[in-house]
Amino acid sequence: MLAGRRLILGICGGIAAYKAAELVRLLRKKGAEVQVVLTTGAEAFVTPLLFEALSRKRCFTQRDFLSPQGGLIPHTDLAAWAEGIVVAPATASFLSKLARGEPSDLLTAIVMATRAPVLLAPAMNTNMWEHPATRENLARLREFGYRVVEPASGELACGAQGPGRLPPLETLLLEIEGLFVEKSLAGKMVLITGGPTREPLDAVRFLSNPSSGRMAVALARAALLLGAEVHLVHGPLSVSPPEGVKTHPVKTAAEMLQVAQGLFEKADLALFAAAVCDFTPEKPLQGKVKKEDFPRTLSLKPTPDIAALFNARKRPGQISLGFALEEAENLLPRAREKLEKKGFDFLAANALSAFEAEETEIFLFSRTRETPRRFHGSKEKVALEMLQEVARAL
Numbered sequence: 001m002l003a004g005r006r007l008i009l010g011i012c013g014g015i016a017a018y019k020a021a022e023l024v025r026l027l028r029k030k031g032a033e034v035q036v037v038l039t040t041g042a043e044a045f046v047t048p049l050l051f052e053a054l055s056r057k058r059c060f061t062q063r064d065f066l067s068p069q070g071g072l073i074p075h076t077d078l079a080a081w082a083e084g085i086v087v088a089p090a091t092a093s094f095l096s097k098l099a100r101g102e103p104s105d106l107l108t109a110i111v112m113a114t115r116a117p118v119l120l121a122p123a124m125n126t127n128m129w130e131h132p133a134t135r136e137n138l139a140r141l142r143e144f145g146y147r148v149v150e151p152a153s154g155e156l157a158c159g160a161q162g163p164g165r166l167p168p169l170e171t172l173l174l175e176i177e178g179l180f181v182e183k184s185l186a187g188k189m190v191l192i193t194g195g196p197t198r199e200p201l202d203a204v205r206f207l208s209n210p211s212s213g214r215m216a217v218a219l220a221r222a223a224l225l226l227g228a229e230v231h232l233v234h235g236p237l238s239v240s241p242p243e244g245v246k247t248h249p250v251k252t253a254a255e256m257l258q259v260a261q262g263l264f265e266k267a268d269l270a271l272f273a274a275a276v277c278d279f280t281p282e283k284p285l286q287g288k289v290k291k292e293d294f295p296r297t298l299s300l301k302p303t304p305d306i307a308a309l310f311n312a313r314k315r316p317g318q319i320s321l322g323f324a325l326e327e328a329e330n331l332l333p334r335a336r337e338k339l340e341k342k343g344f345d346f347l348a349a350n351a352l353s354a355f356e357a358e359e360t361e362i363f364l365f366s367r368t369r370e371t372p373r374r375f376h377g378s379k380e381k382v383a384l385e386m387l388q389e390v391a392r393a394l
């Protein structure tokens, strides 16, 4: 996707500027041509020399804006050259300038002068990220059509804990690739179920499973990248869904069924990634039952099989994809059987060992192909590649 692409990487003055060096290396490894532009702030952290060596191109700085050489008009020439622009890290002050349309520096001027798609990767202190001014600027920038990749949470250089870190480079790479993917789900509505469900035993105890919801969130991101309207009906998640996804939080399987029902009718594509709890108590107990009084035997009944119920009502042209988590030995035959039995068009099978893992290996079965296709890597990468394949069936 990136081979031969002409990219500008704009780097602002934040600590994460050092990570941009590795990003240049990775982009070039994928075959992209990378033109680096440093803001004055960035030059206080990193040097043009580093980026010239990594990109094998002249590195532009603020000095080129005011005293260009060799007949160049740097901001417009670079803006016209670029097929895509990435600003990573984008500081609060850069976002503010761009939101106000104030091209007083080379990078802002390039971004304002281009027609190429632009991706902003903000990284800053958590309080700055959460400041109402930053919120407002980001909302405006999104309105202007800029794409924004949310910062990751964790420990920041200043010692604070929270959102503000530059996302992992693999996530960034994927978002950058997203600038060039064909919007094969444009105009389509995608329904995703995700996360575990919680079936209450009493007011404070519940039955559940350790699903993180990461696959559903990765699918939601991928569907957004491909241009879809995305609805995510989810149980408790350990990762937050990207901005732009319409989220419908639920707790129990029965609630998930109820909320997903109306959405399913409008969906072109339904992805059932929820780890729905298979059983629910016959009768949940009221209030918090004392430990001594808690029954030692639970009477359970099965939860509704959401995917099977919806699949039975599919209209022509509607496509569904389910997941199957199986012991490694029986993975392939069982997956084929589940596809047929539950009425899916596609079934993504993974081995039990992948349940809570970051990386995944999936075999994608379809009704129309004899042999499954294998996808491997981060859940984000697998989700995107898998959805591109599924979109072809729509």
Ligand code: C5P
Residues within 6 Å of the ligand: 193, 253, 272, 273, 274, 275, 276, 277, 278, 303, 304, 305, 306, 307, 308, 321, 322, 323, 324, 325
């Ligand atoms: O039968 P099994 O639970 O392995 O099927 C897994 C697939 O069915 C997944 O796509 C899951 O989201 C979906 N499912 C569901 N409702 C249930 C159980 C599973 O939608 N009650």
